[in-house]
Amino acid sequence: MKFLLLLALCALAYAAPRQKRLTVGTISVTGLGGSTGCVVTGDKLFINGIFSRQLKGDEKTEFDNYVTKLNDYKKAVNDFQEARKAAFQARRNGIEESTNMSKDLPKVPEKPSFCSAEETTQYVFDGCIIQGNKVYVGREFARDLSPSEIEQLKEFDVKQTAYQNVIQSQMQQEMKNMFGTDLFSNLFGSKNTQVTSTVAPTSVDSTAIPPKPDVPNFCTAVY
Structure with missing residues (x-):
């Protein structure tokens, strides 16, 4: 019964992000990447592969500063990886590891203000996506949302976020009850928490x- 309930919760969690997708671009140290999040070419800003606008004067300066920090970050990551490899090889050769080497990865530079989470949020619906209060069918701009529709989207955002948080929380609790550890957090990068309570685990109330x-x-998709 628990297994069936867990499958049901997983199905709900999988379906939920189809209504809202927060797209945050990652920094590719290797140079391999995609068009999610923010991409700047020349003075043109693309968000999730869709042209947004030309960068303004102050934004160009902000972007240039970001590029400088990004290049420094990539170099620091490369140095970190090389130091790690050297330390690993030294341990294999019986040489004591240097105590001066940093134990932490370099910090990723803060994104430009025009690439905030709010700017890069994309809502995925059947037939269209919403981004920046604009409706797109595929990659084609269709229309702007009306003021009343913008309010509808804000209300939906609040309710959908709360709904997804409940689903995720219940999935985490069910996994703790079943396996004695938060496998969901382990899989998706959250801090692992061991179950230490002596109280008998309870099933998730569906x-x-x-x-x-x-x-x-x-928008309406015709089936």
């Missing part, structure tokens, strides 16, 4: 799962 929020009707 009736406590809130209803999915109604999806705004910004």
Whole structure:
């Protein structure tokens, strides 16, 4: 029964992100990457592969400063990796590891203000996506949201975020109950938490799962 409930929760969690996707571009140290998040070419800003606008004067300066920090970051990461390899080889050869080497990865530079999470949020609906209060069908701009639709989207965002948080929380608790550790956090990078309570684990109450929020009707896919 627990296994079936866990599968049901996983299915709900998988379906939830289809309504809202927070796209945050990662920095590729190897030079391999994609078009998610922010991409700047020349003075043109693309967000999630869609042209957004030309960068303004102060934004160009901000971007140039970011590029300088990014290059320094890539070099620091490369130096860190080389130092790690040298330390590993030294241990294999019976040489004591240097105590001056940093134990932490270099810190990623802060993104430019025009690449914030709010700017790069993309809502994925059946038939269209919403980004920057604009409707796109595929990569083609269709129209701007009306003021009332913008309010609908904000309300949906709040409800959908709360819904997804509950689903994730219940999945984590169920995995702790079943396996004695938070496998979900281990898989997705959150801090691992061991179950130390002596109280017998309880099953997730499926009736406590809130209803999915109604999806705004910004576009209609014809089946």
